[in-house]
Amino acid sequence: MDVFITGLGAISCLGDGPEAFWKGLHAGRSGPTPVESLTGQVRAPLAYQVPPATDASAHAEDDATRGRVSRFALHAARQAVVDAGLTGEEVAGMAVVIATAIGVCEEREDAFRAGVPDDAVWTPSFSVASAVGDALGSFGANISVSNACAASGYALSVAMDLVRRGEAETVLVGGAEGSAGVPIAAFDRLGAIDPDGCRPFEADRKGTVFGEGAAMLVVQSARAAAGRRTYGRLSGTAWSCDAYHTTAPDPGRRQLVRAAREALRDAGCGPEAIGCVIPHGTGTQPNDLLESETLRDVLGQRCDSTPLFSLKAFIGHTAGAAAAFSAVCGALVLRHGQVPPNIALARQDPACDVWLPQDGPTPLPRPGVLINSYAFGGSNVSLVLDGGLP
Amino acid sequence: MTARPHVAEAAVSGVGVTLPPAGLAPGAAWFDHRSQLGPRGYKYLPEACQYLLAAARAAVAGSDGLLERCPEERRGAVVGTNSAVAELHSVIDRTTRTEGADFVSPMTAPFFSVNLVGARLSTEHLLKGFNLTVTSPRVAGVEALHLAAHEVAGGRADAVLAGATEAPDPYAADALPETGAALLVLRPRASAAPGTTLLRSCLLFLPPRALTTAAGRERAQRTVVSALDAVTAGLAGADGTDVRLVTDGSPVARVVSDAVRGRRGPDVPPGADVPRAGSLEAVALLADGVSSGRGRARLVVTAAREGNVAIAMTTTEPLPGPPRQTG
Numbered sequence: 008m009d010v011f012i013t014g015l016g017a018i019s020c021l022g023d024g025p026e027a028f029w030k031g032l033h034a035g036r037s038g039p040t041p042v043e044s045l046t047g048q049v050r051a052p053l054a055y056q057v058p059p060a061t062d063a064s065a066h067a068e069d070d071a072t073r074g075r076v077s078r079f080a081l082h083a084a085r086q087a088v089v090d091a092g093l094t095g096e097e098v099a100g101m102a103v104v105i106a107t108a109i110g111v112c113e114e115r116e117d118a119f120r121a122g123v124p125d126d127a128v129w130t131p132s133f134s135v136a137s138a139v140g141d142a143l144g145s146f147g148a149n150i151s152v153s154n155a156c157a158a159s160g161y162a163l164s165v166a167m168d169l170v171r172r173g174e175a176e177t178v179l180v181g182g183a184e185g186s187a188g189v190p191i192a193a194f195d196r197l198g199a200i201d202p203d204g205c206r207p208f209e210a211d212r213k214g215t216v217f218g219e220g221a222a223m224l225v226v227q228s229a230r231a232a233a234g235r236r237t238y239g240r241l242s243g244t245a246w247s248c249d250a251y252h253t254t255a256p257d258p259g260r261r262q263l264v265r266a267a268r269e270a271l272r273d274a275g276c277g278p279e280a281i282g283c284v285i286p287h288g289t290g291t292q293p294n295d296l297l298e299s300e301t302l303r304d305v306l307g308q309r310c311d312s313t314p315l316f317s318l319k320a321f322i323g324h325t326a327g328a329a330a331a332f333s334a335v336c337g338a339l340v341l342r343h344g345q346v347p348p349n350i351a352l353a354r355q356d357p358a359c360d361v362w363l364p365q366d367g368p369t370p371l372p373r374p375g376v377l378i379n380s381y382a383f384g385g386s387n388v389s390l391v392l393d394g395g396l397p
Numbered sequence: 398m399t400a401r402p403h404v405a406e407a408a409v410s411g412v413g414v415t416l417p418p419a420g421l422a423p424g425a426a427w428f429d430h431r432s433q434l435g436p437r438g439y440k441y442l443p444e445a446c447q448y449l450l451a452a453a454r455a456a457v458a459g460s461d462g463l464l465e466r467c468p469e470e471r472r473g474a475v476v477g478t479n480s481a482v483a484e485l486h487s488v489i490d491r492t493t494r495t496e497g498a499d500f501v502s503p504m505t506a507p508f509f510s511v512n513l514v515g516a517r518l519s520t521e522h523l524l525k526g527f528n529l530t531v532t533s534p535r536v537a538g539v540e541a542l543h544l545a546a547h548e549v550a551g552g553r554a555d556a557v558l559a560g561a562t563e564a565p566d567p568y569a570a571d572a573l574p575e576t577g578a579a580l581l582v583l584r585p586r587a588s589a590a591p592g593t594t595l596l597r598s599c600l601l602f603l604p605p606r607a608l609t610t611a612a613g614r615e616r617a618q619r620t621v622v623s624a625l626d627a628v629t630a631g632l633a634g635a636d637g638t639d640v641r642l643v644t645d646g647s648p649v650a651r652v653v654s655d656a657v658r659g660r661r662g663p664d665v666p667p668g669a670d671v672p673r674a675g676s677l678e679a680v681a682l683l684a685d686g687v688s689s690g691r692g693r694a695r696l697v698v699t700a701a702r703e704g705n706v707a708i709a710m711t712t713t714e715p716l717p718g719p720p721r722q723t724g
Contacts, residue, residue, distance in 0.1 A: 196499065
């Protein structure tokens with residue numbers, strides 16, 4: 008059963024809404040800002056943060072009691088619902104699948120530092136999906152996925168399965184993260200933050216930098232999508248696991264290659280159908296190298312003529328929301344028929360033998376987008392979007 | 398358009414639990430990773446990860462070699478948790494704010510990422526098909542079983558380790574912190590021998606705000622009843638079903654409890670007086686139903702203040718399949 012993308016929502020360091028997101032991707036530059044609450048506590052207290060004015064204006068008054076991550080998620084969710092033109096009854100029957108790597112742990116810490124009232128009720132750490140389902144009044148299945156930096160890739164796959172099984176006609180799916188101190192501190196301790204920004208595929212890259220925000224998509228069955236303007240199809244997904252190491256990817260790359268090839272197979276196409284790759288591309292030395300080698304294995308000679316769009320150079324590593332941002336980006340690439348120019352690299356790592364166009368938009372050569380998303384623990388997911396119509 | 402909760406179904410080929418002894422004083426030591434897991438390599442794992450590994454070993458040992466017979470890329474894991482790393486988050490946060498990130502332990506720092514608790518299952522048992530972590534409030538354990546059942550039924554794997562693990566949440570507030578792990582080994586029903594225990598499950602969501610209106614409560618009631626009927630469809634000995642509620646005293650829980658009693662009888666016992674801060678209890682009850690049910694079906698219904706509801710049943714009755722879907 009086909010699954011179509013009919014609505015998008017996004018709030019990020021690039022601004023509020025998919026249009027601001029797309030415009031920001033053409034700016035040719037971006038950068039992290041200091042996380043003030045962490046100054047003096049970590050060596051590189053940086054993140055690609057939602058600008059304060061956007062943060063303040065984006066949140067409706069009725070969301071004031073919710074934490075920041077839930078408000079990001081709900082704001083982007085409302086955009087996606089409006090963009091898809093869903094009716095009230097469709098929203099009420101809609102399933103919700105939302106990914107978050109860290110949940111609302113920071114808000115819990117803040118609340119408990121401020122003092123716990125005697126009548127306080129337990130606040131679960133991962134309540135973003137249920138907060139969105141509650142606010143929208145959606146009775147469909149409500150699922151919270153937390154597979155670290157690949158979480159929203161799995162969420163998209165779970166959403167696709169809900170539609171394919173006939174369990175839902177309409178699913179709101181995405182991811183949300185804030186600039187929580189815990190992951191920044193942990194990455195800082197592990198020496199995995201690049202103080203010069205998130206610079207995937209640069210020769211002297213030193214690690215990643217986190218980003219914050221939320222990206223949401225409405226995906227629908229062909230029946231529900233009929234008559235709507237769609238961005239394309241979510242046509243293939245595949246999962247794999249390295250089963251190798253807690254944090255390091257398997258240098259053998261077998262499971263990375265398997266995920267990408269099986270996603271293509273699930274989409275019913277081969278590498279010749281792919282016109283753009285949105286890589287996981289975090290800026291860590293091993294990830295970018297192994298992913299480049301994987302793409303050369305999967306795409307073969309076509310790797311030379313298939314543009315990569317290095318999204319994290321613009322918005323940082325949005326962790327559990329990263330693949331959802333990639334999917335929003337992929338949907339916009341399909342809609343506009345072009346790949347935005349990458350942020351200019353000072354010197355591309357010669358070992359990362361992939362094409363990163365930097366001189367202007369690249370016409371999308373073929374209406375297929377391959378998205379990779381990888382995580383700690385060796386969790387890998389690949390997704391294929393294409394330009395199919397209902 | 399009406400939400401259509403679907404029933405997932407799988408065969409249970411193994412069970413493993415790691416739970417503290419009943420009546421243990423809060424905070425008392427009860428688990429020794431050296432004797433349970435081995436002398437080296439486990440010391441710095443979060444305790445929820447240690448419990449999970451111990452439960453997995455028991456589950457795999459009791460699965461008659463199923464996992465070993467499956468190719469590595471046809472094995473998977475789905476783990477549900479709410480609080481596996483809550484204490485670690487608190488420690489990292491406190492250390493960073495008082496001493497700086499340089500004083501965070503590099504051995505435990507990666508485990509800020511909650512999926513690493515379940516990821517260790519993959520390295521121990523070479524589960525290369527997939528490793529998924531789900532975290533919905535109070536229902537994450539059954540959510541894991543449900544998604545795992547769908548994955549084996551849908552052909553993504555031949556065997557999946559699925560269940561819940563928790564470690565005490567330092568901020569449990571009104572709830573009782575949970576500790577321990579419970580896992581099932583699931584396989585496609587079609588590949589299991591007659592008489593094998595079956596697991597059926599269904600996930601629902603009842604938006605708490607919707608329950609403030611009569612129409613919303615009516616819709617919620619209808620949704621729960623419909624799902625209960627679908628999960629128990631074809632059960633000949635329905636009257637003898639052992640029904641357990643895992644609730645939290647919330648409006649959502651009240652709607653669910655009323656619906657369950659309306660359908661299964663007024664004698665269904667209430668949930669525990671003190672709600673649980675985690676997703677373990679429901680899976681532990683299902684695991685106990687498999688281990689000690691002696692053929693009696695066990696139905697476990699979990700409801701959370703946040704709106705998440707999970708219905709799951711284990712039975713050895715030869716149910717007709719597949720179960721009809723609710724509409």
